[in-house]
Amino acid sequence: MTDFIPGQRWLSESETELGLGIIKELDYRLVTVEYPAAEEERTYAKGNAPLSRVTFDAGDTIRTANDLELVVAEVNELNGLKVYMAHPVDDPEDIQPVPEINLGHTLKLNAALDRLLSNQLSSNRWFELRMAALEAHSQQQQSPIQGLRGPRIDLIGHQLYIADQVANRFAPRVLLADEVGLGKTIEAGLILHQQLLTGRASRVLVVVPSPLVHQWFVEMVRRFNLHFSIFDRERLNALQPEDNIKDMLADIIAEEKGEAPAQKDNPFLSEQLVLCSTDFLSECDIDQLAAADWDLMVVDEAHHLEWAPDAPSGDYQRVEAIARQARGLLLLTATPEQLGLESHYARLRLLDPDRYPSLAAFREEQAQYQHIATLAGQLHDQPNWDDALKAETAALLPEMTIEESQREAILKELLDRSGPGRVMFRNSRHNIAGFPARHVHGVPLALPADYDYGDDEGLDSHLHPETLYHDDRWCSLDPRVSWLEQFFKQHRHEKVLVICASRHTATDLHAHCNYKLGMNVAMFHEDMDLIERDRAAAFFADEVDGAQALICSEIGSEGRNFQFAHHLVLLDLPLNPDLLEQRIGRLDRIGQTEDIQIHVPHFQQHAQGVLFAWYHQGMNAFEHTNPAGHDIYLRTREALEDALAHPQDADKLATLVEQTRAITGELHTLLETGRDRLLELSSFNAARAEQLREQLDDADWHSPLPFMQRLFDRYGVDQEEHSDTAVIPKPGPHMRDAFPGLPEEGITMTDDRVTALARDDMQFLTWEHPMVTGGLEMVLGENRGKAAVSLLKNPKIKAGTLLIEAIYTIEAVAPKHLQVDRFLPTTVIRHLLDANGKDISRAISHDGLCQQCHKMDKALSRKIVASQKPLLETLLKNDEAQASQAAEAVIDDARQAMRAEQDHELARLKALQAKNPAVRDEEIAALQAQTDALEKVLAEARCQLNAVRVIVAGGE
Ligand SMILES: Nc1ncnc2c1ncn2[C@@H]1O[C@H](COP(=O)(O)OP(=O)(O)OP(=O)(O)O)[C@@H](O)[C@H]1O
Numbered sequence: 005m006t007d008f009i010p011g012q013r014w015l016s017e018s019e020t021e022l023g024l025g026i027i028k029e030l031d032y033r034l035v036t037v038e039y040p041a042a043e044e045e046r047t048y049a050k051g052n053a054p055l056s057r058v059t060f061d062a063g064d065t066i067r068t069a070n071d072l073e074l075v076v077a078e079v080n081e082l083n084g085l086k087v088y089m090a091h092p093v094d095d096p097e098d099i100q101p102v103p104e105i106n107l108g109h110t111l112k113l114n115a116a117l118d119r120l121l122s123n124q125l126s127s128n129r130w131f132e133l134r135m136a137a138l139e140a141h142s143q144q145q146q147s148p149i150q151g152l153r154g155p156r157i158d159l160i161g162h163q164l165y166i167a168d169q170v171a172n173r174f175a176p177r178v179l180l181a182d183e184v185g186l187g188k189t190i191e192a193g194l195i196l197h198q199q200l201l202t203g204r205a206s207r208v209l210v211v212v213p214s215p216l217v218h219q220w221f222v223e224m225v226r227r228f229n230l231h232f233s234i235f236d237r238e239r240l241n242a243l244q245p246e247d248n249i250k251d252m253l254a255d256i257i258a259e260e261k262g263e264a265p266a267q268k269d270n271p272f273l274s275e276q277l278v279l280c281s282t283d284f285l286s287e288c289d290i291d292q293l294a295a296a297d298w299d300l301m302v303v304d305e306a307h308h309l310e311w312a313p314d315a316p317s318g319d320y321q322r323v324e325a326i327a328r329q330a331r332g333l334l335l336l337t338a339t340p341e342q343l344g345l346e347s348h349y350a351r352l353r354l355l356d357p358d359r360y361p362s363l364a365a366f367r368e369e370q371a372q373y374q375h376i377a378t379l380a381g382q383l384h385d386q387p388n389w390d391d392a393l394k395a396e397t398a399a400l401l402p403e404m405t406i407e408e409s410q411r412e413a414i415l416k417e418l419l420d421r422s423g424p425g426r427v428m429f430r431n432s433r434h435n436i437a438g439f440p441a442r443h444v445h446g447v448p449l450a451l452p453a454d455y456d457y458g459d460d461e462g463l464d465s466h467l468h469p470e471t472l473y474h475d476d477r478w479c480s481l482d483p484r485v486s487w488l489e490q491f492f493k494q495h496r497h498e499k500v501l502v503i504c505a506s507r508h509t510a511t512d513l514h515a516h517c518n519y520k521l522g523m524n525v526a527m528f529h530e531d532m533d534l535i536e537r538d539r540a541a542a543f544f545a546d547e548v549d550g551a552q553a554l555i556c557s558e559i560g561s562e563g564r565n566f567q568f569a570h571h572l573v574l575l576d577l578p579l580n581p582d583l584l585e586q587r588i589g590r591l592d593r594i595g596q597t598e599d600i601q602i603h604v605p606h607f608q609q610h611a612q613g614v615l616f617a618w619y620h621q622g623m624n625a626f627e628h629t630n631p632a633g634h635d636i637y638l639r640t641r642e643a644l645e646d647a648l649a650h651p652q653d654a655d656k657l658a659t660l661v662e663q664t665r666a667i668t669g670e671l672h673t674l675l676e677t678g679r680d681r682l683l684e685l686s687s688f689n690a691a692r693a694e695q696l697r698e699q700l701d702d703a704d705w706h707s708p709l710p711f712m713q714r715l716f717d718r719y720g721v722d723q724e725e726h727s728d729t730a731v732i733p734k735p736g737p738h739m740r741d742a743f744p745g746l747p748e749e750g751i752t753m754t755d756d757r758v759t760a761l762a763r764d765d766m767q768f769l770t771w772e773h774p775m776v777t778g779g780l781e782m783v784l785g786e787n788r789g790k791a792a793v794s795l796l797k798n799p800k801i802k803a804g805t806l807l808i809e810a811i812y813t814i815e816a817v818a819p820k821h822l823q824v825d826r827f828l829p830t831t832v833i834r835h836l837l838d839a840n841g842k843d844i845s846r847a848i849s850h851d852g853l854c855q856q857c858h859k860m861d862k863a864l865s866r867k868i869v870a871s872q873k874p875l876l877e878t879l880l881k882n883d884e885a886q887a888s889q890a891a892e893a894v895i896d897d898a899r900q901a902m903r904a905e906q907d908h909e910l911a912r913l914k915a916l917q918a919k920n921p922a923v924r925d926e927e928i929a930a931l932q933a934q935t936d937a938l939e940k941v942l943a944e945a946r947c948q949l950n951a952v953r954v955i956v957a958g959g960e
Contacts, residue, residue: 043819134789145829151198154772161693171198185593205299272296311350339582444626476512499569581633622664744778793865891947
C-alpha cells in the first residue's frame, strides 16, 4: 500500500481539474486530500486511491503559493516531505527553500508529453476517440443552447425563450407566471436541466403541493432525465433513527459542561435532488432543511404563499426560511395575484429583496406601469428616437447612453428597474397562437324543494347545498346529478373531468355513479394517499380500459394534466375567479387537441345562477382567460354579495352583470396597456425564440450516435438494431467496467425527437443524455489516448516524414461556486507540426488526417519515440510556448466578458442602492470579491498539452 504523509502533494488522476492536492488526514483505511484551488476535499480508500505523487527534480520550474516562478536547484527530503531549493530564473544565486506544502495549488501538467517520452503509448484509435471526446465536450460547453438540447420536449418558442433568458443566469431568482397550462413545469425543468448540466447548480430542492409530487417526479425523469428523491416523513425517519443511547449520553454530558451538542448529520444532505410536498415543510425541521446548502429551490403553485404585512402565513414563512439561504429560487404560479397584491408583492420580495424594498413602493411602481409601458413601447417600436423620448428615458436610466444602437440593453434595464422585467416572466395565450377555443354550456335547473334553505343558511350552504347532508341521499334528489347521468350516457365514449369544491361531494357522487348507476368513474380527493390518487389519474387517462370520468375535489383543479379530455363539468363554481381559471386549465393546456366544452349545471334564480351569470355575462371567464380575476372580484364584491343574497332580484343581477362588464373592460385595457404589455416585452421575443428553435432543430441533426458507437466499440458494449430510428446498446461479454447509465438488460435509445416524444419506453439520445455525458467524462478521465504513434498512408507524402499532432486545452482551476466556465469554457487548440516545428494545421484538418492514419505496430512505435526523443521534446516544448500565446488571447476575451458582466451587475446594484437603502454595502463588497476571485482564477488559467500523436508517413 502507498505511504501517504500529511503535507505531501498529490494529484487526482481522475479529476486533474481539482489542481494540486495536499494530504490532509489518514486513518488505517482512508486518506483525505484537500484541493485548495477548487476548495474541495476528497476521501479515498488508501488501497486504490486514484492519486499520483507530484514531485520535481533539479532543473524543473515550480510555482509557489504566492505565485513566484522558481527553478529547482536541489531537492531535499525531511520526514517524507520534499523541500525544493530553488531560485528565480534570472538569479541563480538567490537560492530559497520551498517546502512542498508551499507549492502553488494549480498545476501545469505535462502528462501527455511525459507519457509520450516514457513510451506509455495508446493506440491510434484511442487518441482519435480522445480528440473526438474533447471536441464534443468543448462544443457542448460553448454551445449557446447548452442545456436545452437534451430534454424530451416539443420545441415551443415561448418556453425556450424564457429558459434561455433565465438558465444562463448565475443563481437565478425568478417568478415563472405563464398563464395556466402554458408549460411552467417544462420551463422550470429546462432551467434546472441547464443549471445542473453546466454545474451552475448541483443541489436542488423542489417543493410542490402534495397532489403534484408524483406528477413532478415522473415529468422530471421522463422529460429531463433528472432523478429526484422524494422526501416524506417516513424517509426522514429512516434517515434519522432515534438517537441511540451513546449519543444521548454525549449530549447530556455536553449540556452539563455547557458545551453545544455534537453536530448531527443533516439528512437532507444525503441527496442532491430532493422533491417534497408543501405539507412536508411543516413536518420537518425547517432550519435543518434550510441549512442543506441548496443551489436552487423551486416552489410550484406559489400563489398559496399568503402574506400580509403583519400576518405572513406559515407556508410563506417556511418557504422564506429556505429561500433566504438558497442561492437560486424559482417560483411558479399561473395566478400570481390569486391571494391579492400583497401576497404577490411578498413573493417578489422573496426573489429580489433589493428590488422590492416595500409594499408602498411596489404599489407606487404599479401605478407607474401605464407610463413605463408607453415609454417602453415607443423605445421598442420607433426606429428613431426623438429628443423628448431620449430625455425621458435618460431620467430613468441616468448612467446609460441613450441611443438606438443600445435599444435592447436599454429596454432590458428599463423593464428591470421600473417594470417587472428581470424577476417575473409571463406569457399569455394572447401572444401564443394555436390554442383551441373554449365553449361554455350553462345548464339551468330548477331548485329542488329539499335545497330551498331560505335565509336560515349562509352563502356557502346555498352554493353547495349537498354539503348539509350527512350521507349520499342528496344524489338521488339533486337534478345536477340526474343531468350528469344523462350526460355520461350521451358521451359514453368521451372522457369527462368533473370538479366540485368539496371532498364529500366528490366521494358521494363517485359512490352514486359507480355503485348505484353502474358507471365507470374514478375519484380524486385529498383524503386519498398519493399512490391512490396517481392510480386514479392513470385509470382516467387509460384510453382503452380506463374510467370515463374522473370526479375531483378542488385538489384536482391544480397542476394536473388532463388535456386528453375535452369535456369539463363544473358541479359548482368557486368565488375566486383565479380558481376558476385553474380548474379550466386542467384541460386548456398545451397538448389539448380539440375545443374544450365546459358544462355548468346550476340552479336558476339561485346563488348558483348568480355566480354563473357573474362569470359568464359579466367577465366572459369561461370562454377566455381572465388575467384580472382577483381585482374584478375585489371591485365587484359588494354588488356580488348583494346579488347572491337576493338571487331572485333580477335588477340586482342586471346591475352586477353591467358593473362587472364595465370593470372587466377597464381592467383588461389597463393590463393590456400596462403590466401585461411590460411583461409581454420582457417575456417574449419572437425573433429570438425562432432562432432558438432553429438552433435546436439543427442540433437534432448532429446526433451523438456515431460517436457513441465508437465509444461502445472501445468499451465492449454490444449494439442491436431496433429500427430505423433506434438502437439497443447492451453490455457485451468483453465489457471491462460498467458503462455509465447502461443497465444490465440494455436500453432502447432513439436520436429522433419525434420518436422520443411518441415513445416513452425509449431514451432520447442527445449530447446531453447522461449516458453520453458520462461516456465523455469517462474517456476524458482516462490516460488512454493521451499519447500515440500512428502510421500515415498517403502516397503523396514521402515515407519517413514525421508529423506531430498536438492537442492543447485551456482550463482554469476554480472553486465550483465561481462557475468560471461561464466565461472560460474548455477550449481546444490543435497544432500539427512538421519536423521543423512549423504548424501546418490549417492545411490539414484533423478529420482529413484521421482518414489516412492507421495503427502502428507497438514495438515500432516505441522505437520511433526512443530514436526521436530529443527532437520530440524540443519541438513540443517550443510549440507549447506558441500555444500558450494563442491561449492568452482566449483567456483575455474571457476576462473581458467576465468584467463586462460583473460590472453590469455592480452598476445595477449601485443604481438600486441609490433608490433603495436596503441594498447593503456588504452585497456590493461580496460582488466585488467575486470579481477579484474570478480575476485571479483567470489569471492562473493555463494551456496544457492534453494529447499528442506522432505520425510517421509510411507510403501507401
Ligand atoms: N414543450 C413541451 N413539449 C411537450 N409537452 C409539453 C410541453 N410544454 C408543455 N407540455 C405539456 O403540457 C402540459 C402543461 O404543461 P405544464 O404542466 O408545464 O404547465 P403549467 O404551466 O405548469 O400548468 P399549470 O398552470 O396548470 O401549473 C403538460 O402535460 C406538459 O407535459
